Amino acid sequence: DTAVSQTPKYLVTQMGNDKSIKCEQNLGHDTMYWYKQDSKKFLKIMFSYNNKELIINETVPNRFSPKSPDKAHLNLHINSLELGDSAVYFCASSPPGLSDEKLFFGSGTQLSVL
């Protein structure tokens, strides 16, 4: 019954590899996001999709490619992983209308690049 679920929870991989993180929400929200939380706990938005369309693309290396097959899913694919990509990645969603800023976060994916 988890509202925003992302997998895997932990991801340990070598530099140069390609990996994906999946996210699904069953809240009926229109907007989904990817946030990166670094070791200092700073939460920074990476991407935002509204109804499958990209609306926010922060200054993120093009090694990061989000994909939204439908409005309930937003996956993140990362190519050629680097040490600096190590962080916790949070998926989030928000409802439509006046409450569209209220974020519901997934449980996070801790990515460790060795």
Add this chain to the structure above:
Amino acid sequence: GENVEQHPSTLSVQEGDSAVIKCTYSDSASNYFPWYKQELGKRPQLIIDIRSNVGEKKDQRIAVTLNKTAKHFSLHITETQPEDSAVYFCAASQQGGSEKLVFGKGMKLTVNP
């Protein structure tokens, strides 16, 4: 764009004391100010929010105040308990605009029993 500053970065209090976390924002067009709590190893969760047409909002032991003129807002926690220990994030955005929610850098609150 919006810039949100949060201070202090850490705060340690004794159980039962009050805690105050302060944030400032730069964009006068921002009109929505939420607070998120993130317990160790967990996801951030919205605990309270305030819109610019309100100066104060309270929910049990937590309250948020907003000073639009000075562009700052604060979270007040009374009668702190050990389970209040967490990282607290303030944020600001322009409701209905294309601006994204901008987070402060977080404040780690430790409540000592």
